[in-house]
Amino acid sequence: MTEIVVAFVKLFAARSQRRWGRQGDRQLTVALRKSTWLADTQGGAPVPEPDRWDPLSKASVYAYSFAGPTAGNEEFASHSNAVIGPRCYRIVNHLDVVPHAWASSDMQEIRGLYGPSDGDRAMLKSLIDEVIKTIGPLNYHHDVGNNVTQLSRVLKPETLFVLQLVHQHLDGYLEQMGLGNEMNTATFFAPVVGRP
Numbered sequence: 121m122t123e124i125v126v127a128f129v130k131l132f133a134a135r136s137q138r139r140w141g142r143q144g145d146r147q148l149t150v151a152l153r154k155s156t157w158l159a160d161t162q163g164g165a166p167v168p169e170p171d172r173w174d175p176l177s178k179a180s181v182y183a184y185s186f187a188g189p190t191a192g193n194e195e196f197a198s199h200s201n202a203v204i205g206p207r208c209y210r211i212v213n214h215l216d217v218v219p220h221a222w223a224s225s226d227m228q229e230i231r232g233l234y235g236p237s238d239g240d241r242a243m244l245k246s247l248i249d250e251v252i253k254t255i256g257p258l259n260y261h262h263d264v265g266n267n268v269t270q271l272s273r274v275l276k277p278e279t280l281f282v283l284q285l286v287h288q289h290l291d292g293y294l295e296q297m298g299l300g301n302e303m304n305t306a307t308f309f310a311p312v313v314g315r316p
Contacts, residue, residue, distance in 0.1 A: 152191040152200060152208070155183035159203035182207040187293060189221040190260040197261040210262070213296065215288040222260040224252045233288075240281040 161167050163177040183204050185191075191200070200208065212219040215233055220226040231244050275284050290305045 151185055151188075152183050152204075153196075155181050155204055155208070156196075156200045180207060182209070184209045184211070186211045187213065187216055187218055187289060189218055190223050190226075190262050192261075193259045194261040211293075213288055213292045215292060217285050218289055219262075222251075222255050222258070223262060224256045224260070226262075227252055234275075234279070234281060234284040237281075244281070 158173070159181045161171040162174045162179065162181065164172065164175050181204060183200075185208075188210070191197070210219075217230055217233065220230050220233075227248050230248055231241065275287055279287075286305060290308060291300065294300050294303055294308075
């Protein structure tokens with residue numbers, strides 16, 4: 121698989137001096153890891169010959185993530201910051217649950233995002249405590265990069281937690297980008313599940 125990716129990158133490296141890693145949500149880890157790998161395999165020695173895609177280091181590697189969780193542990197975040205640094209951009213809605221995953225300190229904040237009801241609060245505490253107990257030892261961290269935070273409005277307090285979660289993960293971003301009248305969760309998924 122590595123050979124295919126290197127061949128693909130080499131094919132297009134001559135056409136552009138800029139390499140982009142761009143993904144949203146579940147693909148964040150792929151985008152940031154791919155961008156970090158591209159930065160790691162750029163240049164000459166000590167990069168093994170088959171992995172070299174830009175031997176003269178002419179390209180600039182960028183990473184863009186949208187609504188994504190943490191991409192790895194503290195070691196990965198430090199390494200990514202070292203090789204991509206200021207060319208890494210995270211676009212997040214601070215009311216979206218997904219960017220709060222999987223770093224333990226960020227996950228603690230989920231409980232208070234929407235002012236959940238007592239029942240939701242108890243369920244969330246139990247769920248989050250269990251997830252943190254399971255993944256805490258993995259020491260997940262966000263890369264630092266250049267964070268661009270897009271704030272979103274909060275729905276009515278009576279809104280169920282799960283509906284607020286869905287709204288903030290997609291519609292919250294679309295509204296802040298001025299696209300709320302053009303598209304929403306229903307229109308975004310219409311090609312998959314049929315017209316609304």
